[in-house]
Amino acid sequence: MMTDWNCQVRLMVESDLEQVLEWRNHPDISRYMYTQHKITFAEHANWYKRANNNPDHYVLIFELSGKPTGFVNINKLTHTSIADWGFYIAPNSEKGTGRKLGVTVLNYAFENLKLHKICGQALAYNIPSIKFHTNLGFTQEGVLRDQHFDGQSYNDVVHFGLLANEWKME
Numbered sequence: 408m409m410t411d412w413n414c415q416v417r418l419m420v421e422s423d424l425e426q427v428l429e430w431r432n433h434p435d436i437s438r439y440m441y442t443q444h445k446i447t448f449a450e451h452a453n454w455y456k457r458a459n460n461n462p463d464h465y466v467l468i469f470e471l472s473g474k475p476t477g478f479v480n481i482n483k484l485t486h487t488s489i490a491d492w493g494f495y496i497a498p499n500s501e502k503g504t505g506r507k508l509g510v511t512v513l514n515y516a517f518e519n520l521k522l523h524k525i526c527g528q529a530l531a532y533n534i535p536s537i538k539f540h541t542n543l544g545f546t547q548e549g550v551l552r553d554q555h556f557d558g559q560s561y562n563d564v565v566h567f568g569l570l571a572n573e574w575k576m577e
C-alpha cells in the first residue's frame with residue numbers, strides 16, 4: 408500500500424524520551440498496555456537504553472508532516488525475520504492517524520527490515536486495536552484465554568499475524 412508522502416518513520420532518539428513517556432502514561436494508552444502503572448522517567452530511560460542496545464529491537468517514531476505523532480516498537484524473535492510489534496498514537500489524534508501509522512510502518516518493516524512476518528497482540532477489550540489490525544489485513548490467528556491479569560481481572564489476548572506476501576507494496 409502506498410505511503411503518504413507526509414508520513415515517515417525514523418529511529419527514536421533520546422530527545423524523544425519525554426514525549427513518548429507522556430503518551431505512554433496517558434490513560435487512553437496505558438489502559439490497553441500489559442503494564443498499566445505510572446512509569447517513571449528513570450524506568451522509561453532504562454527501558455530505552457536496553458532496547459537501543461539490542462540489535463533485534465527497533466524503537467521508532469512515526470511522524471506526520473514532520474511532527475512526532477506515534478511510537479512503534481518492533482521486536483524480532485532472535486535469528487528470525489519474524490517480529491512482534493506494538494504501537495500507540497498521540498492521544499486525541501485526528502481520525503485516521505492510526506491507519507497512516509500502520510501503513511507507513513508495515514511498508515518500512517517489510518521493505519527496509521525485510522521481515523517475513525509481523526505479529527500483534529491485543530487485549531480482547533481493545534476494540535480499536537482489533538479493528539486496526541483487521542483493517543490492515545492481519546489474520547486473527549488465535550485467542551489466548553485469560554492470558555493477562557491486570558491486578559483485578561483476567562483478560563483474553565487476541566493474536567494477529569501478517570505475512571510479507573500478504574502485504575502488497577505499490
Ligand SMILES: CC(C)(COP(=O)(O)OP(=O)(O)OC[C@H]1O[C@@H](n2cnc3c(N)ncnc32)[C@H](O)[C@@H]1OP(=O)(O)O)[C@@H](O)C(=O)NCCC(=O)NCCS
Nearest residue numbers: 436439494495496503504505506528529534535536538539
Ligand atoms: C490502536 C490505535 C493505533 C488505532 O488507531 P486508529 O485506527 O486511528 O483509531 P480509531 O480511533 O480510528 O479506532 C479504530 C476503529 O475502532 C473503532 N472504535 C474506537 N473505539 C471503539 C469502541 N470503544 N468501540 C467500538 N469501536 C471503537 C473506531 O470507530 C474505528 O473504526 P473504523 O476503523 O471502522 O472507523 C489507537 O487507537 C491507539 O493508539 N490506541 C492506544 C494504544 C493501543 O491500544 N495500542 C495497541 C496495543 S495492541
